Amino acid sequence: MAGERRGRMLHMVNHGSGRVRLEFRIPSRGLIGFRTEFLTETKGTGIMNQIFDGWEPWMGDIPRCISLEQAIEFIADDELVEVTPKTFRLRKKVLAANRR
Numbered sequence: 001m002a003g004e005r006r007g008r009m010l011h012m013v014n015h016g017s018g019r020v021r022l023e024f025r026i027p028s029r030g031l032i033g034f035r036t037e038f039l040t041e042t043k044g045t046g047i048m049n050q051i052f053d054g055w056e057p058w059m060g061d062i063p064r065c066i067s068l069e070q071a072i073e074f075i076a077d078d079e080l081v082e083v084t085p086k087t088f089r090l091r092k093k094v095l096a097a098n099r100r
Contacts, residue, residue, distance in 0.1 A: 001037060005030030006059045025053060030062055033070030066090075 002009070007026035014020045026034075031050060038046055066074075071081045071088045082089040 001034070001041060002026055002030075004062075005034060006062055025056075027056070027059060027062075028052075032074055033066060036070060036073060 002022075002024045005026055007024040007030060009022060009024055011023040012020065035048060038048055066088060068081070068083065068088055071090055075081060075090060078093050080091055080093055082091055
């Protein structure tokens, strides 16, 4: 799942207790909607932590569609999810930049 989002595995440690610690470096844009998918895949038992680790060169497109649930999870208080028959779009509530 992390690889699809341009993640690079840095460390993997198996403690022998049934849990494995995986450390990835993933672009911030790759984390959009990841928590929900991660918790679903781990059946709610996964623990995720994230911190900003620095800047890196552009790694390329990430080519995925965002679901309605992911869009709603991602928006801020000043944003809306625009739903059309073919797409979901994230946009600001107030479109005029000088009024935001």
